[in-house]
Amino acid sequence: MPEPGWGHMRILLVEDNLRLSTYVRRGLEKEDFTVDGVGTIADAEAALDTAPYDLMILDLGLPDGDGLDLLKQFRAADRHLPVLVLTARDGVDDRVKGLNAGADDYLLKPFAVEELTARLRALLRRPDGVLGLSLKSGNLTFDTTAREVRVETHIIKISRKEMSVLEQLMRRAGKVVPKDVLESKLYGFDEDVSANSVEAHISRLRKRLTQAGASVSIHTLRGVGYLLSDGGDA
Amino acid sequence: MLTSFNRVFKLALVTLLATFVLAVIWEFVIEYPLFIHFGWVDEVESITARWGHVAVIMAFAAIAVVFLTILSIRLVRELQAKDETMRQKDEERMTFAADVAHELRTPLAVLRAHLDSLDDADTNYQLIQDVDRITRIVEQVLAKSQIEAIQLGPNDTADLAEVSSSMAAYLAPLVIREGRLIEVVGAESPIMINGNTFALEQALRNLVENAIKYSARGSTITIEVSQTPSIRVIDRGRGVPFKEREMIFERFHRADRRSGGSGLGLSIVRRVAEAHGGKVSVEDAPGGGSVFVLSFPRP
Numbered sequence: 142m143p144e145p146g147w148g149h150m151r152i153l154l155v156e157d158n159l160r161l162s163t164y165v166r167r168g169l170e171k172e173d174f175t176v177d178g179v180g181t182i183a184d185a186e187a188a189l190d191t192a193p194y195d196l197m198i199l200d201l202g203l204p205d206g207d208g209l210d211l212l213k214q215f216r217a218a219d220r221h222l223p224v225l226v227l228t229a230r231d232g233v234d235d236r237v238k239g240l241n242a243g244a245d246d247y248l249l250k251p252f253a254v255e256e257l258t259a260r261l262r263a264l265l266r267r268p269d270g271v272l273g274l275s276l277k278s279g280n281l282t283f284d285t286t287a288r289e290v291r292v293e294t295h296i297i298k299i300s301r302k303e304m305s306v307l308e309q310l311m312r313r314a315g316k317v318v319p320k321d322v323l324e325s326k327l328y329g330f331d332e333d334v335s336a337n338s339v340e341a342h343i344s345r346l347r348k349r350l351t352q353a354g355a356s357v358s359i360h361t362l363r364g365v366g367y368l369l370s371d372g373g374d375a
Numbered sequence: 376m377l378t379s380f381n382r383v384f385k386l387a388l389v390t391l392l393a394t395f396v397l398a399v400i401w402e403f404v405i406e407y408p409l410f411i412h413f414g415w416v417d418e419v420e421s422i423t424a425r426w427g428h429v430a431v432i433m434a435f436a437a438i439a440v441v442f443l444t445i446l447s448i449r450l451v452r453e454l455q456a457k458d459e460t461m462r463q464k465d466e467e468r469m470t471f472a473a474d475v476a477h478e479l480r481t482p483l484a485v486l487r488a489h490l491d492s493l494d495d496a497d498t499n500y501q502l503i504q505d506v507d508r509i510t511r512i513v514e515q516v517l518a519k520s521q522i523e524a525i526q527l528g529p530n531d532t533a534d535l536a537e538v539s540s541s542m543a544a545y546l547a548p549l550v551i552r553e554g555r556l557i558e559v560v561g562a563e564s565p566i567m568i569n570g571n572t573f574a575l576e577q578a579l580r581n582l583v584e585n586a587i588k589y590s591a592r593g594s595t596i597t598i599e600v601s602q603t604p605s606i607r608v609i610d611r612g613r614g615v616p617f618k619e620r621e622m623i624f625e626r627f628h629r630a631d632r633r634s635g636g637s638g639l640g641l642s643i644v645r646r647v648a649e650a651h652g653g654k655v656s657v658e659d660a661p662g663g664g665s666v667f668v669l670s671f672p673r674p
Contacts, residue, residue: 158481158484158485160485160488160489161481161484161485161488164485164488164489164491164492165488167492168488168491168492171492227484229476229477229478229480229481229484230473230477249480250480250481250483250484251480251483251484251486251487251488251506251510252484252487253487253491253503254488254491254492255491315548316544316547316548317543317544317547317548319544360547360551360556362543362547362556362557362558362559363558363559363560364540364543364558364559364560364561364562364598365540365543365544365547365557365558365559366544366547368547368548368551370548370551370552
């Protein structure tokens with residue numbers, strides 16, 4: 142379910158591969174983004190001059206030049222649009238080059254459209270939560286402004302500490318949150334964090350989520366951290 | 376390049392100096408007192424004549440040294456040209472692999488994005504898995520060529536604990552998606568070795584992917600690092616039969632042809648181990664499954 146407000150978001154997609162551009166556009170439009178696609182640097186420049194965009198998705202290898210040059214020019218002109226770079230070249234060098242030229246994020250081809258939309262949302266949220274932040278995983282929603290957690294439509298009651306742990310896990314849903322990150326969040330409430338404190342909070346949280354019928358699961362990975370998955374896995 | 380030539384010149388000078396010293400010792404310290412001792416007075420030549428002998432010896436030695444120096448310089452040049460050709464070939468091979476990966480990624484991206492835009496979820500799931508598999512093979516081919524070219528310098532250091540923790544965190548989403556768990560033991564403090572972080576990460580990644588492939592759903596994959604220094608990847612799978620333990624590290628050997636791997640994974644692991652002066656082996660895990668052990672020399 143797309144979050145409200147994304148429909149106003151206008152995205153410029155600079156990608157010369159017509160088919161890739163079409164499918165990506167289709168995927169983003171399904172998520173309620175408004176997308177304009179162009180295939181050359183010249184067209185991208187013209188589009189950027191005529192319409193107000195909220196974000197640019199930029200392929201690096203374009204027929205009339207390197208996408209990074211466009212990015213450099215764009216940043217040199219002091220324009221602050223979030224830019225996500227798409228590239229088929231991996232390796233640390235390209236990434237560093239891309240990010241130095243002023244890209245905000247970087248995605249290696251091939252990618253899942255789901256991953257792309259997740260990254261776009263993260264970038265669009267950046268200016269200090271202008272959109273108000275609603276985190277979603279499976280049937281679980283976390284409204285960070287109202288500090289409310291819901292399973293489907295029912296609000297579930299959890300303590301402040303557990304909420305702060307859950308927020309960290311949901312912000313990085315599907316990825317590992319190291320134990321010390323959670324520890325440092327808990328220190329904010331309580332000076333004396335015992336060794337098992339994080340694990341205790343996690344297991345209480347896990348129990349509460351299960352009782353409330355949440356589809357997510359929290360995995361404990363010893364020596365690695367914690368990972369919240371949306372229940373799509375086994 | 377200069378150092379090789381310098382060595383040739385140094386050797387030439389040392390040879391001349393040694394010849395001079397030996398000639399002087401022979402003429403003045405051995406022959407002259409000997410003649411005096413045995414009373415061959417007639418034969419005792421003047422000091423000036425003896426210096427003359429030294430000069431003649433030195434002239435011959437100089438001619439020989441000049442010839443040898445010219446020859447050595449030619450050989451050094453030839454060797455350097457060969458090194459350069461080899462280096463260029465390595466670089467070409469790496470660029471080629473990078474180009475191939477690059478060229479394949481765009482059509483794969485088209486395929487993936489097309490699949491994402493279709494509605495038949497069940498068929499898509501299978502096809503997306505196929506695309507992911509091809510993508511992984513492309514990555515492995517690239518990693519293989521990059522690792523082939525790795526030369527460890529004396530100042531290259533890597534932290535096995537850090538490599539293990541970061542790789543486990545990186546692979547955890549995949550591991551969870553595949554219905555397994557992953558844990559890291561012994562990574563509380565740094566374990567430094569003379570090593571290349573990228574290569575070690577690639578080796579560990581391939582070992583963990585291998586463990587996912589051959590272990591049961593619901594089981595845990597353990598990465599154990601120790602000060603020995605070594606990394607052990609333990610799975611609770613069906614283990615590796617004794618007679619296959621050497622073969623599995625060969626390139627394109629696949630234990631199970633249906634598994635759809637590239638057959639490059641474990642050969643990458645072995646290459647990384649060898650580039651670090653270490654080795655990789657496989658043992659039985661207590662209670663079933665296998666342990667892949669990557670061991671390295673102490674720094």
